[in-house]
Amino acid sequence: MLELAILGLLKERSMHGYELKKQLGQRLGFFWTVSFGSLYPTLKRLERRGVVERLPHADATSRRKHVYRITETGEEEFLALLEEGPQSAWEDEKFPLRLAFFGYLRPESRIRLLERRKQTLEGRLAEGRRSLRSAPARVDGYTLSLMRHGVSVTEHDIAWLDELIAAERATLEELADAEAPSNEPDPATEHPHGP
């Protein structure tokens, strides 16, 4: 997951570790925070695996910075990883992180992943509501408040997913109307939310 995030950021532009952490914090700080103790070893691992490479130092001033660039193998691996979707409950919870890179996927894949995520949340919601119905007699007020808040947050999440899905479907229809897609569309400008 951290690997996915690193590859995704490096695909945008080359960076060194410290900067990667800042970017991660700024973009995904609500859902994720990484420590250096996790980041640097991961970068080294990625380098050994050949999916990223260290750029030669430009001058004497910046000698201490290790700027990394994604390799071609890295690009392929990144796209495969992203397309594949979550492989465990843990990765599923990190859905927001994947979403941050949806611009690199085809609309069909985006919809597939969004729907999958929605199903997960709807399952949880159904269970939560079921618990709530049988709860009031057996749990205290704090637990009750907690459960209600959980339901509310999950509903909010699902509504958000619905918006995203609707936007994707609109995009698909537009593409169908256009009929003749020129060539490989630019993922940065083609999705429903412009930069």
Next chain:
Amino acid sequence: MLELAILGLLKERSMHGYELKKQLGQRLGFFWTVSFGSLYPTLKRLERRGVVERLPHADATSRRKHVYRITETGEEEFLALLEEGPQSAWEDEKFPLRLAFFGYLRPESRIRLLERRKQTLEGRLAEGRRSLRSAPARVDGYTLSLMRHGVSVTEHDIAWLDELIAAERATLEELADAEAPSNEPDPATEHPHGP
């Protein structure tokens, strides 16, 4: 954290592992899920530490169930753990789990912990908003949507905390008005949300 949850549930009533997992799922499923691979070893560890103990089997039918009860030491440890508050970023994220046991704390402690949590979220919110202000030019639409959703969810969380804090303050005033608190109030009925 799992230890806190187990002790808290066992304080309510004695249970076996399988049932603990079900209860955990029902009450905290939105924020937490435990696997058996985590639960059973933790129970054994707690037993070795003497904070829970295994009840003797009542009859032949239930021979295979290991029903655990919290010990006196366990009760003390639980309250200390709860009162202490989160000791790491990880534990801080598990705030909802702590809240589920707020009924066992004095109103002052509840307010202290709620305010602390609120500060954490407000810090994150401020950072998020700051990122959003400088973002639009540099990130794509999905990341933007993600950031906005993060802000929105965090605001929702803070509003929820505010409600809880307000309710606690009201409780405190009621107690002050009553002037003569009889004796050790029952935590299950004394807090602002009745069961």
Next chain:
DNA sequence: TTCGTCATGTAATGGGTTACATGATTAC
């Protein structure tokens, strides 16, 4: 009698944090 659920457990692995250590660079 077979299928679903109840019930407990272990071994290997995963993904990450905390604490610590080091030192360069920048701004005051």
Next chain:
DNA sequence: GTAATCATGTAACCCATTACATGACGAA
């Protein structure tokens, strides 16, 4: 010159998951 930030790194630990294994019990 000194404090804050930039920048990289390692070792020990934490808390949990996944996958597997085992078997009892109840209902169809």
